[in-house]
Structures are given as C-alpha cells and as structure tokens.
Amino acid sequence: MTMRRTVAVVGTAIFFVFVPCVLAGLVPWWISRWEFRLSFLGVELTRFVAAALILAGAAGLVDSFVRFALQGLGTPAPIAPTQHLVVTGLYRYVRNPMYVAVAAVIFGQAVLLGDWRLFAYGALFCLVCHLFVVGYEEPTLKKSFGAEYEAFLINVPRWIPRLTAWRGGR
Numbered sequence: 001m002t003m004r005r006t007v008a009v010v011g012t013a014i015f016f017v018f019v020p021c022v023l024a025g026l027v028p029w030w031i032s033r034w035e036f037r038l039s040f041l042g043v044e045l046t047r048f049v050a051a052a053l054i055l056a057g058a059a060g061l062v063d064s065f066v067r068f069a070l071q072g073l074g075t076p077a078p079i080a081p082t083q084h085l086v087v088t089g090l091y092r093y094v095r096n097p098m099y100v101a102v103a104a105v106i107f108g109q110a111v112l113l114g115d116w117r118l119f120a121y122g123a124l125f126c127l128v129c130h131l132f133v134v135g136y137e138e139p140t141l142k143k144s145f146g147a148e149y150e151a152f153l154i155n156v157p158r159w160i161p162r163l164t165a166w167r168g169g170r
Helices: 003-018 020-032 045-070 097-113 116-155
Strands: none
Touching: 003 020, 003 045, 020 045, 020 097, 020 116, 045 097, 097 116
C-alpha cells in the first residue's frame, strides 16, 4: 500500500471514530440511553424495519468511508480532503451518502427505541448537514474538481437517491 493510501486509510478510520460514531452512536445513547419505549403506532413490526434501516445505514457509511480512503486518497475531514472525486458505489445514486447513512442510523434508532427525541435530533442533524453542504462543501468541491463535479452535481441528487445508478464519471 502506498504511503498516501496508508495515510488516507488511517485518517479516515480516525475520522470515522470521532465523527459518525459520536453522531450516530454516542449522542443517541446520551439522549435515549438506548431504552426501549412503546413501539410507534403500537406496531412491533416497526422495530424490524428500524433494524434494517440501521444496518443499511451502517453498511452504507462504511462503504462510503472505504471509497474515500482507497479511491479518493483522502478523508471525509475538510482538513484532509480526497485527491480524487469519488463517484462510485452509493455516490452513483446520491451525492451525500455519508450524511444520508448517518441520518438513517439515527432515525432507525428513533423508530427501534420508540423515542421521539431521537427524531428531533435526527431532524437537527439533517438541517445542519444541509447548511454545511450548501454553504461549504458544494462550493469547495466546485473549486477543487471543476467540470467533473459540475457533471456529478447535475446528474446525482443531493439527498433523495436516484432509482438507477448514474453511469457518468469514472
């Protein structure tokens, strides 16, 4: 493994522990203590749906982080960004799969535990992400990757995934 790739993997792993694990793990635990309440609408089946949402979000998050390190040769942290625009995997469906994945985990926990406070936290998380993406991330990526990012921006939605994979990019 090249030195650049090794640094990207280590940096991404550190960022993973300190950001999504805190936002989707520690904060929800602090809010809910992971105590089960009555299921939403009195339907226990919602808990299975919630578990699927959590698992899908966690898998999507790990996949996206791996792609940033190995394909992008960087990290999700603004201080150590990727060298290459990542437009494979879940990025072919939605521009921000990391944020979507963390939101899925948070909302999945809200449904699993039957805790409305986690829904409120999830909504706040989504608002902060949207403001960060629109105010900082998208303008920065436009400057860094130019026409390549513009094509990605035009073809892949910010938050609601496409039904079919975008075939542009690499």
